[in-house]
Amino acid sequence: xQQGEEDPQALSIQEGENATMNCSYKTSxxxxxxxxxxxxxxxxxxxxxxxxxxxxxxGRLRVTLDTSKKSSSLLITASRAADTASYFCATDHQAGxxxxxxxxxxxxxxx
Amino acid sequence: xxxxxQTPKYLVTQMGNDKSIKCEQNLxxxxxxxxxxxxxxxxxxMFSYNNKELIINETVPNRFSPKSPDxxxxxxxxxxxxLGDSAVYFCASSQxxxxxxxxxxxxxxxTRLTVL
Numbered sequence: 001x002q003q004g005e006e007d008p009q010a011l012s013i014q015e016g017e018n019a020t021m022n023c024s025y026k027t028s029x030x031x032x033x034x035x036x037x038x039x040x041x042x043x044x045x046x047x048x049x050x051x052x053x054x055x056x057x058x059g060r061l062r063v064t065l066d067t068s069k070k071s072s073s074l075l076i077t078a079s080r081a082a083d084t085a086s087y088f089c090a091t092d093h094q095a096g097x098x099x100x101x102x103x104x105x106x107x108x109x110x111x
Numbered sequence: 112x113x114x115x116x117q118t119p120k121y122l123v124t125q126m127g128n129d130k131s132i133k134c135e136q137n138l139x140x141x142x143x144x145x146x147x148x149x150x151x152x153x154x155x156x157m158f159s160y161n162n163k164e165l166i167i168n169e170t171v172p173n174r175f176s177p178k179s180p181d182x183x184x185x186x187x188x189x190x191x192x193x194l195g196d197s198a199v200y201f202c203a204s205s206q207x208x209x210x211x212x213x214x215x216x217x218x219x220x221x222t223r224l225t226v227l
Binding site: 033035037040041042043044045048086088098099100101103104 | 115144146151152153154155156159167201203215216217218219220221
């Protein structure tokens with residue numbers, strides 16, 4: 001069954017602006033990950049945050065996790081046209097189980 | 112060098128045919144997966160293999176049969192193809208740690224299957 005729901009479904013911004021995407025999930029999790037998918041390509045892992053972590057940074061990416069609200073956010077700062085892609089959150093709800101993906105947010109960054 | 116490769120990239124076939132998609136990873140990972148992505152981009156796990164053994168088999172018609180000849184390969188065979196099988200199929204791999212949770216997954220480029 002579907003675990004994650006991303007919000008918004010689509011986001012259009014200008015280069016240099018920040019983009020924030022949110023993900024909500026239903027059951028308890030072990031890890032939450034964010035992936036990027038460029039059009040017609042496979043998914044690329046961006047960042048993983050464990051259930052006992054609250055915030056994580058990687059370059060221009062900042063991920064937060066609120067397990068009490070069962071939600072996570074992905075912030076991309078100083079966006080570039082190359083950030084145009086679909087972004088998915090994925091969770092595993094206990095050790096040894098597969099990832100369950102949300103429906104994704106489609107981000108368009110125009111120059 | 113490609114980490115996770117799939118062949119073919121595109122597959123167009125008639126209803127009722129049998130087809131296979133091949134996947135290979137050169138990352139030394141012990142776990143491989145097949146996902147199906149539908150037209151709305153929803154990505155769903157189909158199968159997972161760890162060291163050539165099936166460990167996850169979601170509710171997938173038994174027309175779909177994964178085969179893992181060794182831990183670097185996980186092929187997907189589909190019998191009696193139906194219109195609803197049209198989708199993009201992704202292979203992925205990861206390195207698990209026994210009962211530890213799956214780590215990041217590395218995805219292949221996908222195979223776009225079109226059933227006419």
